[in-house]
Amino acid sequence: MIDCGTLVYNRPEDYNLTREEVADTNMSVPCFLVIHAKGILLFDTGLSDHLVGRPLYENVDGGYGQIKFNSLRGQLADIGITAADITYLAISHSHFDHVGNANDYAGSTWLAQKAERDFMFGTNADRAYVPLYAALAHARTVVFDGDHDVFGDGTVILKFTPGHTPGHQALYVKLAKTGGVVVSGDLYHYAEERTLQRMPNEEKSTATPSSRELIERFLKEKNAQLWIGHSTAFFKNAIKSPGWYD
Numbered sequence: 001m002i003d004c005g006t007l008v009y010n011r012p013e014d015y016n017l018t019r020e021e022v023a024d025t026n027m028s029v030p031c032f033l034v035i036h037a038k039g040i041l042l043f044d045t046g047l048s049d050h051l052v053g054r055p056l057y058e059n060v061d062g063g064y065g066q067i068k069f070n071s072l073r074g075q076l077a078d079i080g081i082t083a084a085d086i087t088y089l090a091i092s093h094s095h096f097d098h099v100g101n102a103n104d105y106a107g108s109t110w111l112a113q114k115a116e117r118d119f120m121f122g123t124n125a126d127r128a129y130v131p132l133y134a135a136l137a138h139a140r141t142v143v144f145d146g147d148h149d150v151f152g153d154g155t156v157i158l159k160f161t162p163g164h165t166p167g168h169q170a171l172y173v174k175l176a177k178t179g180g181v182v183v184s185g186d187l188y189h190y191a192e193e194r195t196l197q198r199m200p201n202e203e204k205s206t207a208t209p210s211s212r213e214l215i216e217r218f219l220k221e222k223n224a225q226l227w228i229g230h231s232t233a234f235f236k237n238a239i240k241s242p243g244w245y246d
C-alpha cells in the first residue's frame, strides 16, 4: 500500500453523513502494488505527482483540496520498482484521485472494464480528468466486462462494482498470511458509510446499492476483510510501503 496523497475535505453531508458522525472528514489516497509470481499489478495511481511540494490552495477540485508529500514514482523507486517493471495497470475508476499518474504507466498492459473505458473516452467523460489518463488510449489493453482474474489462479481478481462510475471495480487479493482482502475503491469513502448504511443521494438510483450487497456477500464467502482506502482511520494504521502485507 502506497501513500498517494491526501484529500482535504469538509462536506461529509455529500455522503449523507453529519460532521458528528464522521471521525475525520479528510480522505487518504492509497495506491496498491500487487507482486505475484507471474507479474506486478498497480491498482490505482492516486493524486498526480505534480502536486508534490505545491500549496493546498492551488489544488482544490470540487471542494477537495489535494496535497501530496511523496511521489508515486519515487516511492516505487524506493522499493526498486520502475514503471517498466509493472506488468498490469488497473484503476478502480477514472476520477482524478485514482488516475493522477495513469499516463506514467501507459507502457504496462491496461486491464480495463469496458464500461469505464467507454466512459473515459466517450462524450460523457469529465473533460478536466481526460489529460490525466489520455495516454491510456494508446496502451496495450485487455478489455473485459465483469470480473477479471488477473493472473488466472484466483488470487487477484478485479471485481466489477459499478455505480460510483459506470465501470467501477474493486480489487480482491488472496494473501498467504493476511488472508483475503478487498480494496474497496470508491464503493465506500468513509468507514461510517458502511457502519451507518449511507451513500450519496445521487448514487441511490445507480448500481451502487447492488454492488455493495455483492461485495458484502463476497466478503463473507471469502472470509475477507474490506480495506476502505479513503478512510484515514484505516490508512493511518495500515502497513505502508516500504512495508508490505504478505
Ligand SMILES: [Zn+2]
Pocket: 095, 097, 098, 185, 186, 230
Ligand atoms: Zn476516490
